[in-house]
Amino acid sequence: MKAPVSWIRELVDLPESVTTEVLTDRLTALGLKLEAVDSADITGPLVIGRVLTQDKEPQKNGKVINWCTVDVGDANGTGEPQGIICGAHNFGPGDLVVVVLPGGVLPGGFEISARKTYGHVSAGMICSARELGIGEDHDGIIVLPPDAGEPGDDVLGLLGLDEEIIEFEINPDRAYALSLRGVAREAALGFNVPFADPAERELPAVDGKAWEVVVDDPVGCPVFAARLVSGFDPAAPTPEFIKRRVEQAGMRSISLAVDVTNYVMLELGQPIHGYDADKVAGALGVRRAREGERLTTLDGADRGLSAEDLVITDDSGPIGLAGVMGGATTEMSETTTRILVEAAHWDAVSMFRTGKRHKLTSEAGKRNERGVDPLLPGIAADRVVELLVEHGGATAEPGYTLVGAAPERPAITIATDLPARLSGIDITAMTTVENLRAIGATVTEQDADTIEVVPPTWRPDINDPYDLVEEVVRIVGYDQVPSVLPRRATGRGLTRTQRLRRRIGRTLAGAGLVEVVSFPFVGDATFDKLGLPADDPLRSTVGLANPLSSEEPAYTTTLLPGLLEASSRNIGRGAPGVALFETGTVAFPADNGPAPIYGVHTRPSEAELEKLVEALPVQPQHLAVVLAGERRRAGWWGAGADAGWTDALAVVRRLAADLGVTLEVASTARMPWHPGRCALISIDGVEVGHAGELHPSVCASYGLPARSAAVELDLDAMMAAATDVTPGPQFSTMPVAKEDVALVVDAAVSVAAVEAALREGAGDLLESIRLFDVYTGAQIGEGRKSLAFALRFRAPDRTLTEAETSAARDAAVARAAELIGAVQR
Amino acid sequence: MSGPNTDYDPVEVTTLKPEEVEAARDAALAAIAAATTLDELKTVRTEHAGDRSPLALANREIGALPPQARKEAGQRVGQARGAVNQALAARQGELEAEHEARILVEEAVDVTLPTDELPLGGRHPLTTGAELIADIFVAMGWEVAEGPVIEAEWLNFDALNLGPDHPARTMQDTFWTEPADNHVVLRTHTSPVQARTMLTRGVSEGAPIYVVCPGRVFRTDEYDATHSPMFHQVEGLAIDEGISMAHLKGTLDHFASQMFGEGITTRFRPSYFPFTEPSAEVDLICFVCRGVDPESCRTCRGEGWIEWGGCGIVNPRVLQACGVDSERYSGFAFGMGIDRTLMFRHGLEDLRTLFEGDVRFTTAFGSEL
Numbered sequence A: 001m002k003a004p005v006s007w008i009r010e011l012v013d014l015p016e017s018v019t020t021e022v023l024t025d026r027l028t029a030l031g032l033k034l035e036a037v038d039s040a041d042i043t044g045p046l047v048i049g050r051v052l053t054q055d056k057e058p059q060k061n062g063k064v065i066n067w068c069t070v071d072v073g074d075a076n077g078t079g080e081p082q083g084i085i086c087g088a089h090n091f092g093p094g095d096l097v098v099v100v101l102p103g104g105v106l107p108g109g110f111e112i113s114a115r116k117t118y119g120h121v122s123a124g125m126i127c128s129a130r131e132l133g134i135g136e137d138h139d140g141i142i143v144l145p146p147d148a149g150e151p152g153d154d155v156l157g158l159l160g161l162d163e164e165i166i167e168f169e170i171n172p173d174r175a176y177a178l179s180l181r182g183v184a185r186e187a188a189l190g191f192n193v194p195f196a197d198p199a200e201r202e203l204p205a206v207d208g209k210a211w212e213v214v215v216d217d218p219v220g221c222p223v224f225a226a227r228l229v230s231g232f233d234p235a236a237p238t239p240e241f242i243k244r245r246v247e248q249a250g251m252r253s254i255s256l257a258v259d260v261t262n263y264v265m266l267e268l269g270q271p272i273h274g275y276d277a278d279k280v281a282g283a284l285g286v287r288r289a290r291e292g293e294r295l296t297t298l299d300g301a302d303r304g305l306s307a308e309d310l311v312i313t314d315d316s317g318p319i320g321l322a323g324v325m326g327g328a329t330t331e332m333s334e335t336t337t338r339i340l341v342e343a344a345h346w347d348a349v350s351m352f353r354t355g356k357r358h359k360l361t362s363e364a365g366k367r368n369e370r371g372v373d374p375l376l377p378g379i380a381a382d383r384v385v386e387l388l389v390e391h392g393g394a395t396a397e398p399g400y401t402l403v404g405a406a407p408e409r410p411a412i413t414i415a416t417d418l419p420a421r422l423s424g425i426d427i428t429a430m431t432t433v434e435n436l437r438a439i440g441a442t443v444t445e446q447d448a449d450t451i452e453v454v455p456p457t458w459r460p461d462i463n464d465p466y467d468l469v470e471e472v473v474r475i476v477g478y479d480q481v482p483s484v485l486p487r488r489a490t491g492r493g494l495t496r497t498q499r500l501r502r503r504i505g506r507t508l509a510g511a512g513l514v515e516v517v518s519f520p521f522v523g524d525a526t527f528d529k530l531g532l533p534a535d536d537p538l539r540s541t542v543g544l545a546n547p548l549s550s551e552e553p554a555y556t557t558t559l560l561p562g563l564l565e566a567s568s569r570n571i572g573r574g575a576p577g578v579a580l581f582e583t584g585t586v587a588f589p590a591d592n593g594p595a596p597i598y599g600v601h602t603r604p605s606e607a608e609l610e611k612l613v614e615a616l617p618v619q620p621q622h623l624a625v626v627l628a629g630e631r632r633r634a635g636w637w638g639a640g641a642d643a644g645w646t647d648a649l650a651v652v653r654r655l656a657a658d659l660g661v662t663l664e665v666a667s668t669a670r671m672p673w674h675p676g677r678c679a680l681i682s683i684d685g686v687e688v689g690h691a692g693e694l695h696p697s698v699c700a701s702y703g704l705p706a707r708s709a710a711v712e713l714d715l716d717a718m719m720a721a722a723t724d725v726t727p728g729p730q731f732s733t734m735p736v737a738k739e740d741v742a743l744v745v746d747a748a749v750s751v752a753a754v755e756a757a758l759r760e761g762a763g764d765l766l767e768s769i770r771l772f773d774v775y776t777g778a779q780i781g782e783g784r785k786s787l788a789f790a791l792r793f794r795a796p797d798r799t800l801t802e803a804e805t806s807a808a809r810d811a812a813v814a815r816a817a818e819l820i821g822a823v824q825r
Numbered sequence B: 001m002s003g004p005n006t007d008y009d010p011v012e013v014t015t016l017k018p019e020e021v022e023a024a025r026d027a028a029l030a031a032i033a034a035a036t037t038l039d040e041l042k043t044v045r046t047e048h049a050g051d052r053s054p055l056a057l058a059n060r061e062i063g064a065l066p067p068q069a070r071k072e073a074g075q076r077v078g079q080a081r082g083a084v085n086q087a088l089a090a091r092q093g094e095l096e097a098e099h100e101a102r103i104l105v106e107e108a109v110d111v112t113l114p115t116d117e118l119p120l121g122g123r124h125p126l127t128t129g130a131e132l133i134a135d136i137f138v139a140m141g142w143e144v145a146e147g148p149v150i151e152a153e154w155l156n157f158d159a160l161n162l163g164p165d166h167p168a169r170t171m172q173d174t175f176w177t178e179p180a181d182n183h184v185v186l187r188t189h190t191s192p193v194q195a196r197t198m199l200t201r202g203v204s205e206g207a208p209i210y211v212v213c214p215g216r217v218f219r220t221d222e223y224d225a226t227h228s229p230m231f232h233q234v235e236g237l238a239i240d241e242g243i244s245m246a247h248l249k250g251t252l253d254h255f256a257s258q259m260f261g262e263g264i265t266t267r268f269r270p271s272y273f274p275f276t277e278p279s280a281e282v283d284l285i286c287f288v289c290r291g292v293d294p295e296s297c298r299t300c301r302g303e304g305w306i307e308w309g310g311c312g313i314v315n316p317r318v319l320q321a322c323g324v325d326s327e328r329y330s331g332f333a334f335g336m337g338i339d340r341t342l343m344f345r346h347g348l349e350d351l352r353t354l355f356e357g358d359v360r361f362t363t364a365f366g367s368e369l
């Protein structure tokens, strides 16, 4: 909402001391937030000039320029005529024009200086409306009326360029402030000065004779006012003050009739529609549209109507989308002499829905959908008639049609101490009553502690005691709210999951991984890039009805795409390698039908809440890791090492060790991993994720170094399995006995299997077992490999004898031979 | 020394002449002093204190002397050997110390060599930022509540007094999941977590609600330097007997000073949010210029204040929908963007740096915010 300061001051008697800054500060404190103060972006000297001479000089390029001398009085300091070049031709010697002299600055920071051009020194500029930012007309310069003033007179005020316009951000509950009436009322409230309500008018008696109006839907249209003028001069110009104010509000000046309706809407907040009465056939009707009906609106759009749309009709059918936009067939034109003026009160929800359905935002719709004062229709129509008579030579036809009446507002009962209790400010009952009266409410005292309040008609937003509290407190001032810490919180700290998530993040960061946060939007192309087969369950996603990009219309089922993109971005920006991780939500469709919508007056039952939760997608927390390129850096110490499948598994194992989780690792084949280098990770036989080297095609499609590796785990499962209270470890301080064994096994046998067999055979004396070498070659034989293990034995209570140690080792080897056919080398 | 003992080999006993013993001792001491390395000293030791050294040979002859001469000869040779051994030990110590010192010198390295073999890891500032905020509130006895990002429409809107035709529903353009009549959305704020907290936990005597809800939220904003379809919020909710705006102000002032420094407070401006009434915008006094000569301040752009978030007294309609006795209890709620907070706290120019995953961004923040 843009409000010129001069207009505000016209309606409310603000003292001189209230500067624009003081005014905006106070209004912001009351809830009308200052967005900006616009003033013409011009610094003088901008003066009236009289053209003395005008020499037309044709140029080589075919253009003709004017070399003028202009009398600017003493404004240039010399009193001598000013020589100025001008390209426009809509003026001649003797005309008064607007001159900006050297040193002036025009909108856009355009500084004026004397400069040499077309063989002359042009000392200033003769201005067009567009150059001054006050209109679109740039075909010619501004020619002022002969009585505008004397050469050298300052012209900023004359053109309204010294006018400050306050732009407010109006919250949905303050629709009344979408008018000068509302803004001025707040200003009066803010400075406790009298307010001249422009809505206070003497109205003629309602006789229903202005036009026949039939309202079929009094719920959608509680009040409808109609007036008629005739003998209107369609060529009459819009008075300067109306034109300027309409433009200052950000609207276009179109014609007197249209400008007047907009002017009154700005003044009062009531949208008004004018019809060319000669084009309206028969009575005006108000009803819901019928399915299949169509209407061409003023913007030229041919619209199919819905049975929910409120329309204005005449004998021909719908002629307007009620409260939102008029129709083309009855539009006022340059030949219109009889104007039918409509001002009506509309159901805000209908307006909102119609605007949304037709994707129509208009100044009228904006006000109607937020709620307008239902007392205004007759008043606004009368004001329009007055201005059309005054400035358009029209005659007000007798007759005033008013259908319906403003609905009664129920009184709100409120305890007088509620504002004090909810604000924490010491607000007396008297202040409460005074402030409610100040906003225009009718207050009736019930008993010592209770009042009944009927809100003013222009405040449809006030319905509850708490709404009244806000009104009282904002006038007292939010800056009066004291600062007091509540002291009754008795929280139990972070939850187990919250603590575990922090721990996991720290462990991974400690392992040299960098956390990233990615968008969760994916599409078919994302899964294609991962090489997922057509029937892969990860392709079954929760779709978005209105995605930002049609390429990514779903919520992701895997965190890898975001991480791979980020890896690729880092590599592309020159990183020799990256190790990234992300934790976040992935989603799988629940397919349990729609989530119910319940009422809001009581709490839903437990069963109802359960239904709500069941309808939501399954949303586990995942953890993903991507390791690409250099993992250990090369340097003066020697070669570095690129990330590979082992790094992926190392991360998983490190995390499991930190959480006290025992993992099972087995080979598997799964995209996007390398089919021979993918580990299936399980806990107690339940799959929790995968780790390994990425498939070469995936590395290629993301532009990542060969052998890049990745992990994706179900973090919820990992956290569920985490050890809460670690049992104190028992270990012996007796001497250790070490034995190495090398076993030859079939190449397909996993190290884990051999290790398990050795462990089983070695018995209780075995403390640890660690593979330290893998050898394949001719000596071992085709399809075989040699695995060398270091075994450590220790007894809890004694030094082991050589015999005991070898016996244990032999038993281990024997078990491996028995279970896997391992042969000791 | 007594006269020659003619019962013994005259050649052998000549070595026990006092001057010879002294000469051998002096030669040994001179050689020891002349040894400059441990290896040289080893040779000297063999020559002058070894089994074949003159003093060792002399010592061996003592037994052949007449008994009356043994004592004196023994003393003389013993003293000489003692002196040599002592000198050897001392010199050994000296040379060892020299050797050790030299090794340390030789082993000196250039400590300015790079040592960055192991890559630096790091957690994202959005994570550590949310933790910092959570810790501030947990320290006040609050709890941290969480909920799903894909949420029921009823919980995201209706329960929060945003009815189907509420204009605010268009203010926050929502991602709807398919099919659109499924009434499931990507949550547009973390407020449904507040609703869930009230619904599942309830409020009762001695069990008030004090929770913060940090989390990821979505709106259909085009992605640019200041907008993102995904961003992060932290909201707070307190429901207790006698809660007022003063408690809200106290809590936010405390939060502000913990987050931005001692003395940083907030101010309220009237505003509108469907789930609160009265509602307020929260501004933070600029933590850079502290409102003193803000004209040249880049952080607050000359305002002296920074817009931080929204807050208010919980609308009783919300309490009703969530099963809280609005006659007995009142509450306050607030919410602010974590991303935006980080942007002005750390002077970030472009919101997108948070979501690009450039490791140079994340590692710059260290392990805590």
Ligand SMILES: [Zn+2]
Residues within 6 Å of the ligand: B286, B287, B288, B289, B290, B291, B294, B297, B298, B299, B300, B301, B302, B303, B304, B305
């Ligand atoms: Zn500042």
